[in-house]
Amino acid sequence: MPSFQTTPGTRDILPPDAARWRGFVEKFSSVVSLAGFQHIVLPMFEDLGVFQRLGDATDVVTKEMYDFVDKGGRHVALRPEQTAGVCRSYAQHRPTAPWKVWYGGPNFRYERAQHGRYRQFDQVGVEALGSDDPLLDVEVIALAVEFFHGLGLRNVVLHINSLGDSGDRSRFVDALAQYFEGHLAELSPESVATLQRNPLRVLDSKRESEQGVVSQAPSISSFLSDEAASHFAQVKQGLDALGISYVVNERLVRGLDYYCRTTFEFQSTALESAQTALGGGGRYDGLVEDLGGPATPGIGFAIGLDRTLLACDAENVFAHPSARADVFVIDTTGGMQALQLCQQFRNVGLSSERSYGARAMKAQMKAADKSGASFAVIIGSDELSQGVATVKSMVDGNQEEIALDSVVGHVAAQLGKVIS
Numbered sequence: 001m002p003s004f005q006t007t008p009g010t011r012d013i014l015p016p017d018a019a020r021w022r023g024f025v026e027k028f029s030s031v032v033s034l035a036g037f038q039h040i041v042l043p044m045f046e047d048l049g050v051f052q053r054l055g056d057a058t059d060v061v062t063k064e065m066y067d068f069v070d071k072g073g074r075h076v077a078l079r080p081e082q083t084a085g086v087c088r089s090y091a092q093h094r095p096t097a098p099w100k101v102w103y104g105g106p107n108f109r110y111e112r113a114q115h116g117r118y119r120q121f122d123q124v125g126v127e128a129l130g131s132d133d134p135l136l137d138v139e140v141i142a143l144a145v146e147f148f149h150g151l152g153l154r155n156v157v158l159h160i161n162s163l164g165d166s167g168d169r170s171r172f173v174d175a176l177a178q179y180f181e182g183h184l185a186e187l188s189p190e191s192v193a194t195l196q197r198n199p200l201r202v203l204d205s206k207r208e209s210e211q212g213v214v215s216q217a218p219s220i221s222s223f224l225s226d227e228a229a230s231h232f233a234q235v236k237q238g239l240d241a242l243g244i245s246y247v248v249n250e251r252l253v254r255g256l257d258y259y260c261r262t263t264f265e266f267q268s269t270a271l272e273s274a275q276t277a278l279g280g281g282g283r284y285d286g287l288v289e290d291l292g293g294p295a296t297p298g299i300g301f302a303i304g305l306d307r308t309l310l311a312c313d314a315e316n317v318f319a320h321p322s323a324r325a326d327v328f329v330i331d332t333t334g335g336m337q338a339l340q341l342c343q344q345f346r347n348v349g350l351s352s353e354r355s356y357g358a359r360a361m362k363a364q365m366k367a368a369d370k371s372g373a374s375f376a377v378i379i380g381s382d383e384l385s386q387g388v389a390t391v392k393s394m395v396d397g398n399q400e401e402i403a404l405d406s407v408v409g410h411v412a413a414q415l416g417k418v419i420s
């Protein structure tokens with residue numbers, strides 16, 4: 001056993017998985033850039049107060065935060081998510097609205113680590129600040145739909161709901177609290193505890209024994225103001241206009257306290273565990289103001305990399321990118337030829353590999369096979385004395401002798417690469 005291993009809830013993302021992660025973020029970036037979202041990079045830790053604005057009834061804030069006092073006496077926390085950071089950034093820099101940004105990177109939550117749930121996990125997401133237009137909600141949701149589709153996923157269901165404006169929401173929460181108080185005997189001790197902190201979250205209960213009492217609970221739709229109801233109706237109309245199918249799920253309350261009006265979540269039907277949510281988001285019209293900025297509506301979503309890649313595995317899509325080299329240079333004359341040729345290939349944009357340590361021809365050939373390279377370029381002492389190299393196609397085994405100073409151009413032409 002080595003002295004150290006990764007701590008619980010953290011992992012090394014090894015090759016080739018890390019390349020797949022990068023491809024995931026690149027795909028996300030290309031989808032959202034087309035809609036005018038620009039990349040933002042936020043600090044990984046902030047003043048604890050920034051995250052406390054997410055709400056004191058939220059587990060993420062009360063139980064799962066990695067917070068500490070730094071050497072300067074500041075109470076800071078590793079970010080558990082990035083929406084609060086984006087809103088803090090907006091309040092700090094006051095960019096022109098609408099401000100449309102996207103992010104990717106790790107978040108930290110002290111959770112019970114399990115398959116698909118980690119203490120350090122990556123998300124990609126977008127936030128659009130400065131407009132409460134319901135058609136912006138539609139556009140934002142459509143981006144996530146487009147992204148999942150682009151990965152090749154076909155079994156992702158969009159759930160939507162409206163939590164109304166803050167007045168609607170608090171009347172609903174009061175009604176829920178009253179209802180559940182009257183049915184305490186049917187609730188688990190965990191839900192009774194949740195009820196004290198946040199009655200909305202009791203609706204999230206996945207416990208079989210509580211499904212009856214939860215299903216009879218009051219519905220948010222009967223508490224929506226005319227404005228909130230009309231906003232939600234327009235969101236649904238917009239989704240219909242884009243041909244995006246959805247399920248209205250009145251039990252969808254989502255984890256963080258700040259959501260109002262539109263909320264949504266993407267569930268994979270290809271995943272079997274309880275962890276089927278790939279991502280979600282919603283409106284948070286009061287958050288920027290809470291963080292000391294001007295009253296600013298906002299909407300966004302975050303998508304978890306781990307779970308979305310598990311869904312890709314389950315649907316057999318978005319495979320690992322190929323790590324194959326274009327060329328493998330075999331040099332049995334000491335290695336200097338391989339050093340120079342590899343460099344020349346790289347200079348024209350072809351990937352090249354070689355063996356190290358002056359290994360025998362057979363061992364180098366084996367390494368070339370293993371690399372998956374399309375061509376092997378072989379230089380032995382005979383070739384070197386004649387100023388040539390043997391270029392061998394690793395696909396059909398054909399080989400020919402090419403003058404050393406033409407090898408790069410020859411291989412590039414074979415690979416269909418134009419070099420200047």
Ligand code: AMP
Pocket residue numbers: 081109111116117118119120121122123255277278279280281302303304305306307308
């Ligand atoms: P949330 O920020 O809680 O709305 O989560 C959005 C998405 O991030 C979830 O649907 C998951 O895909 C992912 N996620 C949240 N927490 C974790 C975690 N601890 N480990 C892995 N993925 C997570």
